Amino acid sequence: MEHYDAIVIGGGVIGTSIACHLARFGAKRTLLLERGQLGGGTTAQSSCILRTHYSVRENVVLAQAAMRAFDSFAGYLDDAEADCGYRRCGYLIVAPEGAAADAVRASLAIERELGIEARELDAAEARERHPLLRYDDVAVVGWEPGAGYADAYLTMTAFVRAARRAGAVVREGVEVTGLVRDAHGRVCGVETPQGAIGAGVVVSAQNIWSREVARWAGIALPLAMSRHSVMTLEAETPYGHDLPVVKDLVSPGRIYFRSYGGRQVLVSEGNEGVDIPEPDIEQADVPLDEVVHVGEQLMHRMPAFESAGLAASWTGVYDVTPDWNPVLGPVDGVPGLHLAYGFSGHGFKLSPIVGRLVAQAALGIEPDLPLAPYALARFAEHRLLTGRYGAGAVS
Structure with a gap:
């Protein structure tokens, strides 16, 4: 069975950012699996607006960090060719x-x-x-x-190029059909029609397909x-x-x-x-x-x-999600699995920092910013990140 340091499921702007950061943080054998074409899902439909204006303070902190990355994108990725199209x-x-x-x-x-x-x-x-x-x-x-706006295709392809240069492998047209667990219940890989692939950690960035990982893991994901x-x-x-x-x-x-x-x-x-x-x-x-x-x-x-x-x-x-904010990080009771879903219309603008923080958490590195406010458990614990603007992508 093939084995990688980390596997990322989903090749949109969030998944490619996570794969890029995993490889750059030392998981050189990172594998990104995309069922269709890279960026062919919801990333291709983004309006690509960049702003820090939120009523949820935690979101402002994330967006500020993401904006710094967009603002010096080539330097952030250490790639003179990287261009996010930021206007x-x-x-x-x-x-x-x-x-x-x-x-x-x-x-x-x-x-x-x-x-x-x-x-x-x-x-x-x-x-x-x-x-x-x-x-x-x-x-x-x-x-x-x-604030302003950028280009989703340019941003995503820059993440892919940086990931590959850091050693990651990217495969399109590969559908993940399940999770592999060891004798202790830890997620240690994924199932595909071509066979199982092992991994030290699995990150799901499946966006609107996240109900699949919920079914595989036997957990409830509000979506x-x-x-x-x-x-x-x-x-x-x-x-x-x-x-x-x-x-x-x-x-x-x-x-x-x-x-x-x-x-x-x-x-x-x-x-x-x-x-x-x-x-x-x-x-x-x-x-x-x-x-x-x-x-x-x-x-x-x-x-x-x-x-x-x-x-x-x-x-x-x-x-x-119920509070129109993402779920980021590990899953209680499912060791070896990390999530990045539920962006509710503002994933693109957060993609650099989300990729960084989720990759850090997946590799056991203390994240630069706390992920606890975005934990899946917040829904059961009634700790919603409710904004003053109500339902909708302003937050």
């Missing part, structure tokens, strides 16, 4: 008076306490940074100048799958890459949008989405009434796009 255009969040405005102000305060540049803008400053928006129904405008529609709208008005990412808490769907280049804007709602019973990454058509519904919200906030037309649309699926 620092800023993150502008608008909210109506009441609980939403209070949440924005509290979140900005958390960022500032941690040394992140973030503040409230007055009307003149807001118009200077984004002159295309209307602000007459807005009570507060939050601003994070260091729902939520489909979200994304579209690009094109108008006559140019919408350059220098314009900030916008989060609109005034709109019914709490839409977010960013430049997609030229005269196009990528836009989606930030609510709970539509639950689906089984994992599905097929690109379902976005119904016309939904395009109209989202488009009307964009046009309300940005009147220059009143005559915009649909350029493209697709759907993405989130792996959602």
